[in-house]
Amino acid sequence: MQIDIDPAKLGKRHKADVALLADAKAALAALLDVLPERAETGWYKANAQNVVNWRAYLNKLETKTEGDLQLYQVYNQINRVKTDDAIFSLDVGDVNQTSNRHLHLADTNRHFTSNLFATMGAGIPGAIAARLNNADKQVWSLSGDGGAAMVMQDLVTQVQYKLPVINVVFSNNQFGFIKDEQEDTNKGYIGVEFNDIDFSKVA
Known part of the structure; x- marks a missing residue:
């Protein structure tokens, strides 16, 4: 089953046995209204507990x-200070x-990334666009050091046009995703590690 608000997406990537042109939230609510209620199975209860764990x-x-300090605690602080419409x-x-x-996002938060083409370096310029279109909202860019290094010149753009964006860079001195893919080939690593960059000095 595929539910999409864009008719061009229905069956585009995978054949759908059932394709529904609708808003996903509204469609799921309508389905729940007409489907019979089922008793909770052991499998369901075990997986519900897995979610809690x-x-x-x-x-x-x-x-x-x-x-x-690890990235987990950084996210804890981001969650603490972000606004409900960030x-x-x-x-x-x-x-x-x-x-x-x-x-931890509320329904009123928005987030976006480069899903289809996986464009590294999209974080900071994306935040610039969000800031220009939402002058009254808190805007964040979250990047790894690899992606941020590709577009660090865009910090100049933020300063030049006085765009208040909160830029967070997580540093592990490598292209982590690409390194994982190279690891799967069992042929060693090529060009995925680099020297530490002091992004606070760059800013």
Whole structure:
């Protein structure tokens, strides 16, 4: 089953046994109204508990205070200070996975990334566009050091046009996504590690 508000997307990537042209939230609500209620199975209960365990694990990572600073605690602070209508521009890379896990978004928040083409370096310029179109909202760019290094000149644009964007750069001195893909080939790593960059000095 595929539900999409864009008719051009229905069956585009995969054959859909049932294709519904509708807003997903409204369509799911309508389906729940007409489908018969089923008793909770053991499988369902086990997976519901898995969700509880998973969220508790993420919370433990985000709120821990011992040891070195890790990205989990950074997300905890982002979640603490973000506004309910904040907009997030996510770069491409490990930051996509970590944001999906640790960024606590309200229904009124918006976030976007370069999903289809996976364009590294999209985070900072995307935040510029969001800021220009939403002068009254808090705007964030979340990037890895690889993506941020590709477009660090766009910080000049932010300053020149006095665009208040909160730029967060997660640094691990590598193209993490690409390194993972190279690891799958069992042929070693090529061009995926680089020297540490002091982005605070760049800013």
